[in-house]
Amino acid sequence: MKASELARALGGTLEGEDVELVACGGLEEARPGDLSFCKDPKHVRLVETTRASAVLLPPEWDKGAPCSVIRVADPNHACMAAARIFAPPDPVRVPGVHPTAVVDPSVKLGANVHVGAFTVIEKGAVVGDNAVIEAQVFIGEGCTVGEGSHIYPQVTLREGTKLGRCVILHCGVRLGGDGYGYNTTFENGLPKIEKIPQLGNVELGDFVEIGSNTTIDRARIGRTYIGPHTKIDNLVQIGHNVKVAGYSGIIAQAGVAGSSQIGSGCLIWAQAGISGHIKIADGVQVGPQAGVPQSLDGSVKYVIGSPAESMKDFGGRVLLPKMLAKTRAEVKAIREQLAAK
């Protein structure tokens, strides 16, 4: 798209050559053909060295640029708008069942449902109106997919999984796998490991979104439950019987062990681990790589470290080497003072 055409679409003014633009990109990573953006004069060096073919700049910018400029009131906002223009339209998922899909005759499909190639939907499942179930998905017996939900390719829902409305599941999500549970006994000194039946299911509230390759195990009894509007990132592990209240976030590679409860509005950062059978109070944040061995009652709003502690305690721990060095110097001085007497 010509820069002049884009400038018009964004309500801005083109200065310089009417270059061809194909995509958006940050100042540092932009390539020729890219449109970049800058709002803050403190990033002038990045503007000077960008390889972008054009840059969105605010009216007050007076530091020039090594490429074409599109003047706009709000460069950040304009760049998002441009990104929408450059982005190819989302793939269209026409309502209907792909002829290769294997859908049990007992399955109830709502209006305008899309079912992609090689998808399997088993006995008794129910799919709400306007749901999109892409290619190569597996939906087990008796599952429920709420209206407007979108299931990307190669997701598996084991039997009995229930999704609310407008749920989004990204590629490779695994819902309803057996929880990890065994009874070990000893007979004549030899261990005997028996699998504990995992008789419950997984339920997701409305507007839940789950990232690629995340796994959520079915309950031993009852339900593993993720509340409405909770957003889970990629490669997260949720153990059996976990309950996450609504409006929480769980970032990539974090794990929540069996039967633990996460409150409402919590944020569990990347690679954090929550032990089993504990409770995290509403609104608590667990920092990246933190390990939480026991319940958090909300008296501390942000914990970090393993075992997790307050930011103040954690900061103190980080400062320990300096504090100890200072103390050792003092002790040395005292010893010398005493020796000199």
Add this chain to the structure above:
Amino acid sequence: MKASELARALGGTLEGEDVELVACGGLEEARPGDLSFCKDPKHVRLVETTRASAVLLPPEWDKGAPCSVIRVADPNHACMAAARIFAPPDPVRVPGVHPTAVVDPSVKLGANVHVGAFTVIEKGAVVGDNAVIEAQVFIGEGCTVGEGSHIYPQVTLREGTKLGRCVILHCGVRLGGDGYGYNTTFENGLPKIEKIPQLGNVELGDFVEIGSNTTIDRARIGRTYIGPHTKIDNLVQIGHNVKVAGYSGIIAQAGVAGSSQIGSGCLIWAQAGISGHIKIADGVQVGPQAGVPQSLDGSVKYVIGSPAESMKDFGGRVLLPKMLAKTRAEVKAIREQLAAK
């Protein structure tokens, strides 16, 4: 199911309204329609506030309940029995090959084998009697699936993988991917990275169970081996040439780097990491998020922290800030004492 009917099935007595029950659930998360349970009077508050429609209580319970009660000798045991009654029957996997499956003519299928829709089984594979291979599975050339094994949807076994009897593989398990191995050389100062051929395979002993989206890489030469009765949770990484002896457990998101050996009866807790080329002695437990940089000879039975240490050393480390604060106070007192002289 009516509470009265369930009480009869469990050998208990109904007190209160003959409500309709649909599922089991813990006291806190139960919903109307749920049956919950309580054994211990110390949880009386949870009973008082439960939303369950009925609760299983022991004969000696004299604290009442806000809902119907089913009296039974052992509430925990009765709840498991009730969960079995509520649970829909497991999906039936009728012996036979789904007409859409692509099974090479050279494949040897045992008696009563189930092969699901869109599953691919390549040349020379052998599948034992009564094995269940669900939909959308990929089984590469020359693989062996032992009798009675159960492979859930969307598992991949790369060529040459061998499963013992009664192995369970949950959705998204990846066995036999190439191990991570490269030779880097420099030519005229430029790096040249060559892939090291990964010529071995993966072998799993009898009764091994592997959780969703776990990955186990094929050996560079020889075998990556998981011994009998070892149970691995979700999202675990097992590097090439690792050996895990029998009867061990590896919990979610833990990782074992290449060529390491885990003994028998070990337990590697969630998010722990085991370095490459080391040995963990029989019966050792590695705590959650621990990092083990060198071999553990079994003289310490439980390690924790990164780098991993004994519980005593770890506890000491956790107490360091307090101990240092005390020492600093003492030093301050000494200085003041000396200054006053």
Add this chain to the structure above:
Amino acid sequence: MKASELARALGGTLEGEDVELVACGGLEEARPGDLSFCKDPKHVRLVETTRASAVLLPPEWDKGAPCSVIRVADPNHACMAAARIFAPPDPVRVPGVHPTAVVDPSVKLGANVHVGAFTVIEKGAVVGDNAVIEAQVFIGEGCTVGEGSHIYPQVTLREGTKLGRCVILHCGVRLGGDGYGYNTTFENGLPKIEKIPQLGNVELGDFVEIGSNTTIDRARIGRTYIGPHTKIDNLVQIGHNVKVAGYSGIIAQAGVAGSSQIGSGCLIWAQAGISGHIKIADGVQVGPQAGVPQSLDGSVKYVIGSPAESMKDFGGRVLLPKMLAKTRAEVKAIREQLAAK
């Protein structure tokens, strides 16, 4: 294969019984039928106790062996050669499209491309010459697969993903999933969470290899980019808008949060975490389980710990308990000295 035949193939000499050999294996894990190898006399105990049926030994070895011996100049090298001989040939992927594959008529397939069973390739995708796309793969609209690339079963490429030449993607890799991004606002005290459109894509340079079940999210705008010759292990998470320069390595279960930049020739070890919006300079190594909260300028070449620090600082921290104990003993001695006066 007979040991005598193998000895000939390896240019070595057989000593002892002409046993049948079926595979290679390390001294400790070898089974009857295996060929093992030893170069260094310090491992004589492992040779004495191996269960291998034959062992490759160097000419100067004079300590005997409990099995047949094949004398060769370089046992390690000979064992790799033997492993190649034992390994079944790689599965042949004949050029052509499997009749079950669903390939949109608009897709451009290069010469000698293999497309496996149940694979879906959507509108406008382009696949280069000699590419192998195995069974059950999903390739979304407008994707590009470079020539000579190899995509193993059950990989998903969301729309717009671009792969360079000779890229290898192992089973379960997820490219182009939506990045984790939401705007939270409050209306009348209630949170409202809106999904931020993820309008960019994922691009991989030439010779990139990605391990099983690794996830790389599409950019919010622009591109998430992995440079040429970068090798990523299993179960790694790469957030949206991350840039990894060429010739770097990222080991299993590590994670890189959104918009961060990893330099050239970096090595991110297993389970490490890199925060969002930071830069790791060329050639820096981040140790296993390390957590990097801020940019690393390359003045320290290896960091470890969480928060990450130099090996010296980390070692000092590990030694803290000992140093504090020593300091406390000194303070105690001073107090006693003062009390005695």
